[in-house]
Amino acid sequence: MEQADLRRLESQCVQEETPQCVAACPLHVDAKQFCKLMAQRRIDKAWQVLAKTMPLPGVLARMCGEPCKAACVRQDVGGPINMGTMERYCAENAKPINPPKPLPARNKSVGVVGGGFTGLCAAWELARRGFETTLYCSQLGEGLPPFPEGVLDRELTGLETMGVKIETGFDASVSFIRTLIGDMDAVFVDSDVLPESVRDFGAPDELTLGTQEHGLFVSLQGEDSAILQAATGRRAANSIERFTQGVSMVTGRELEGPYETRLYTNLDNVQSLTSALPERDCSELDVRDEAKRCLQCECMECVKSCEYLRHYKFYPKVYARQIYNNESIVMGTRQANTMINSCMLCGLCETVCPEDFSMADVCLEARRTMVEGDKMPPSAHEFALRDMAFANGEKCSLAKHAPGTDTSDYLFFPGCQLTASDPSGVEAAYADLRNRLGNVGLMLHCCGAPAEWSGRVVLERDSMNDLKQIWESLGAPKIIAACPTCLKSLRAGLPNAEITSHWSLLRVLGIREDSVSPKGPFAINDPCAARHDVVLREDIRSILDTLGADTVEPELSGETTQCCGYGGLLSEANPALGMHVAAKRAEAREEDYVTYCVMCRDMMAKTGKRALHLYDLLYSEVNDPAARPSPGYSERRENRVRLKEHLLRNLWREEPNSVAELFESIDVSFTDEALQRMEQRRILKSDVQKTLLAVRESGKRFVHAETGHYLTSHRPVIVTYWVEYEEQGKSYLVHNVWSHRMHIKGVKS
Amino acid sequence: MSVIKVPEADSAGWSCANCNVELTMQHVELEYLDSLFNVELPACPQCGIVLIPETLALGKMNQVEHLLEDK
Numbered sequence: 001m002e003q004a005d006l007r008r009l010e011s012q013c014v015q016e017e018t019p020q021c022v023a024a025c026p027l028h029v030d031a032k033q034f035c036k037l038m039a040q041r042r043i044d045k046a047w048q049v050l051a052k053t054m055p056l057p058g059v060l061a062r063m064c065g066e067p068c069k070a071a072c073v074r075q076d077v078g079g080p081i082n083m084g085t086m087e088r089y090c091a092e093n094a095k096p097i098n099p100p101k102p103l104p105a106r107n108k109s110v111g112v113v114g115g116g117f118t119g120l121c122a123a124w125e126l127a128r129r130g131f132e133t134t135l136y137c138s139q140l141g142e143g144l145p146p147f148p149e150g151v152l153d154r155e156l157t158g159l160e161t162m163g164v165k166i167e168t169g170f171d172a173s174v175s176f177i178r179t180l181i182g183d184m185d186a187v188f189v190d191s192d193v194l195p196e197s198v199r200d201f202g203a204p205d206e207l208t209l210g211t212q213e214h215g216l217f218v219s220l221q222g223e224d225s226a227i228l229q230a231a232t233g234r235r236a237a238n239s240i241e242r243f244t245q246g247v248s249m250v251t252g253r254e255l256e257g258p259y260e261t262r263l264y265t266n267l268d269n270v271q272s273l274t275s276a277l278p279e280r281d282c283s284e285l286d287v288r289d290e291a292k293r294c295l296q297c298e299c300m301e302c303v304k305s306c307e308y309l310r311h312y313k314f315y316p317k318v319y320a321r322q323i324y325n326n327e328s329i330v331m332g333t334r335q336a337n338t339m340i341n342s343c344m345l346c347g348l349c350e351t352v353c354p355e356d357f358s359m360a361d362v363c364l365e366a367r368r369t370m371v372e373g374d375k376m377p378p379s380a381h382e383f384a385l386r387d388m389a390f391a392n393g394e395k396c397s398l399a400k401h402a403p404g405t406d407t408s409d410y411l412f413f414p415g416c417q418l419t420a421s422d423p424s425g426v427e428a429a430y431a432d433l434r435n436r437l438g439n440v441g442l443m444l445h446c447c448g449a450p451a452e453w454s455g456r457v458v459l460e461r462d463s464m465n466d467l468k469q470i471w472e473s474l475g476a477p478k479i480i481a482a483c484p485t486c487l488k489s490l491r492a493g494l495p496n497a498e499i500t501s502h503w504s505l506l507r508v509l510g511i512r513e514d515s516v517s518p519k520g521p522f523a524i525n526d527p528c529a530a531r532h533d534v535v536l537r538e539d540i541r542s543i544l545d546t547l548g549a550d551t552v553e554p555e556l557s558g559e560t561t562q563c564c565g566y567g568g569l570l571s572e573a574n575p576a577l578g579m580h581v582a583a584k585r586a587e588a589r590e591e592d593y594v595t596y597c598v599m600c601r602d603m604m605a606k607t608g609k610r611a612l613h614l615y616d617l618l619y620s621e622v623n624d625p626a627a628r629p630s631p632g633y634s635e636r637r638e639n640r641v642r643l644k645e646h647l648l649r650n651l652w653r654e655e656p657n658s659v660a661e662l663f664e665s666i667d668v669s670f671t672d673e674a675l676q677r678m679e680q681r682r683i684l685k686s687d688v689q690k691t692l693l694a695v696r697e698s699g700k701r702f703v704h705a706e707t708g709h710y711l712t713s714h715r716p717v718i719v720t721y722w723v724e725y726e727e728q729g730k731s732y733l734v735h736n737v738w739s740h741r742m743h744i745k746g747v748k749s
Numbered sequence: 750m751s752v753i754k755v756p757e758a759d760s761a762g763w764s765c766a767n768c769n770v771e772l773t774m775q776h777v778e779l780e781y782l783d784s785l786f787n788v789e790l791p792a793c794p795q796c797g798i799v800l801i802p803e804t805l806a807l808g809k810m811n812q813v814e815h816l817l818e819d820k
Contacts (some may be wrong), residue, residue, distance in 0.1 A: 028767060213757060222820065270820070285790065295812055304815065308757060332820075333816065333819050334819045334820070337818070337819050377815070377818030378782075378818060379815070379818060380813065380818075395776045403813055409781060461792075493781070546790075656756070663814060681807075699767050700765045700767055700796065700798045701767065701798075702760075702763040702764065702765060702798070703763070703764060703765075703766035705762045705763075705764065706762055707762075710766060711763060713801070720801070722801065722803070722806065736803065738803045738806045738807060739806065740801060740806040740810050740812050741780040741781060742779045742780065742786075742810055742814060743779065743780045743781060744777060744778075744779060744799050745777075745778040745779065745780050745785075746777065746799070747775045747776065747777055747792050747797045747799065748775075748776040748777065748778050748787065
């Protein structure tokens with residue numbers, strides 16, 4: 001990621017944009033934080049928020065015309081927040097605080113002419129910035145309404161505390177102003193108090209308030225809103241600061257006054273709530289309740305819908321920075337590797353984001369960079385890639401024309417996970433397709449999604465090329481794919497192929513008459529791969545209708561569906577988070593789920609949720625298929641192998657020609673605990689068999705004094721497997737397994 | 750290279766079945782991603798087979814593996 005990419009990504013995420021009220025306020029008072037504290041009845045703290053930003057806060061808070069109200073997001077759901085009333089309450093009831101401590105002296109002198117509110121505010125802002133400020137006026141607080149006793153005096157005392165010298169009894173004239181300009185570094189004139197005389201210096205510039213007279217700044221005439229007068233005072237102070245520093249008077253001043261903000265706040269789930277605040281004599285509880293109406297505007301659209309984004313505590317703007325930093329590390333620990341590898345790449349964030357921010361794009365690109373730079377943690381995806389290689393290996397993969405034919409109009413591509421989880425469903429579906437369409441070939445192969453998700457661009461390309469060659473060798477028939485991820489991968493990888501989903505076909509052809517009449521109701525779970533495939537989603541609903549299934553939808557469904565936790569190989573790179581995501585999705589509805597991605601079904605099943613794949617309704621002969629547990633990793637492999645062997649023998653009348661490997665002859669069984677640990681620890685039956693074969697040959701093993709169990713280890717390639725077992729004649733009963741990646745080089749002599 | 754001692758390296762109850770001797774703590778060289786460690790681990794004093802107990806493999810060793818992978 002280049003720095004320019006980071007900047008673009010950071011600006012795309014609006015979470016840190018200013019709330020509407022703060023942007024609309026000419027002084028940018030933090031009304032959101034103010035309301036948050038008021039809602040907690042922390043009035044003194046809330047007052048500090050106002051006083052931090054407002055000049056002469058005791059006066060201004062009583063006069064604020066609350067321009068934030070017109071921008072308040074609450075206005076369409078119960079009416080805007082009444083900031084003005086709350087500000088006044090605070091001014092009257094909070095513990096008074098001292099004026100701000102000025103910045104270190106700049107040794108620059110500024111004269112402020114005019115004691116109206118604009119002049120007072122300018123003097124406040126200038127003194128605060130460390131200018132030696134003198135205020136010349138005929139009368140302090142000219143034009144201000146009457147305040148309760150002591151209010152104005154307190155703020156004027158504050159001005160003096162900040163170092164402002166106050167010279168009253170002055171009737172300023174043009175010559176006096178000219179003298180001041182000569183004596184001081186800059187002068188500001190409040191034109192509302194001195195309307196005629198300042199006209200000699202020309203109209204002030206709207207942005208800078210500068211005039212034709214070098215060093216003279218003048219307010220625009222006729223401003224009668226106190227908050228805008230205060231903003232003018234601040235603008236003048238900003239200009240004088242720039243002027244005395246000799247920097248540009250105009251650049252980067254867009255955000256000084258009210259401005260447009262891009263912060264998005266979704267009101268879809270916001271209840272309308274009207275204000276119960278009396279205009280006068282409010283109680284503390286009245287203002288608390290009013291402050292509670294504040295929506296505390298923020299975006300967080302993606303975080304609200306994604307357990308992965310929520311898990312890492314921040315939002316895409318921060319994540320983009322973390323990913324950029326992760327890539328930039330030369331020496332040290334890459335803190336964001338697991339975060340990058342935990343994104344499900346499901347595209348939900350992009351769909352719900354008002355600015356289309358895609359964490360999937362950012363994370364996938366980061367993974368590719370990690371792989372390219374040899375910085376991808378080997379353990380993250382190795383197991384899934386081994387599984388992909390196995391699915392495409394001699395034992396599982398198959399590509400044939402229908403039995404008795406040498407051409408194919410169609411090619412059924414069920415996908416490697418459906419064959420792993422439900423081989424008999426795949427067999428029945430293939431039979432159904434042949435019965436109704438004639439010469440339908442079969443291809444058992446992986447679509448390459450694990451290669452894509454793990455950032456292995458070369459592997460992804462090579463595996464798609466292999467797949468393409470096989471497909472072409474069958475005469476490039478129309479492909480019928482059942483798995484939504486396969487559909488996506490194949491459409492991207494074989495742009496010239498005609499690809500249809502099994503579901504579209506079934507919608508047209510009708511379903512098998514002996515399909516299971518479902519007992520419902522079911523909650524439809526759209527897989528993330530179907531997010532942008534409207535046709536596919538409609539096909540599914542149509543088939544369920546035909547089946548007579550009573551269905552409901554989770555809140556996040558269709559285009560905004562949530563991933564089951566398998567997508568992007570989350571459950572491989574971060575198993576705990578994968579299970580958490582699956583459990584959250586499972587909880588979204590009480591009903592049994594029905595889905596058309598077998599990984600969704602199996603992830604749900606792993607959490608204990610009853611879930612069906614649509615094949616379970618169309619092609620299953622199992623009683624209560626929603627209760628079918630997710631097959632373990634070893635069983636998935638065996639299912640693929642057996643399916644190929646079974647189909648070769650029964651459909652094509654061929655004997656499988658793959659040679660059984662020696663380790664497969666090891667007769668092994670497992671305790672329940674051992675089986676559970678194998679699943680958790682991603683250890684396959686074949687890994688155990690290889691380890692037991694190795695000890696049979698080497699004899700190197702430990703024995704336990706109490707249990708009599710043996711313990712041995714073996715490192716077939718990279719991972720070292722440990723197997724604790726007992727011998728039962730010629731077979732083995734395994735009690736425990738574990739593994740590590742660190743290589744034991746041996747005892748040092 | 751200094752020798753790392755790990756409390757998890759407990760071989761209680763296990764002995765070498767081949768040599769029929771108790772295990773002793775020995776200096777063992779471990780390697781992962783081009784990093785070498787010298788760790789005191791239970792091993793057979795005769796044939797030299799090394800035991801990595803479950804708690805060590807899934808605890809400290811796993812942490813170090815992840816740390817090295819993120820380097």
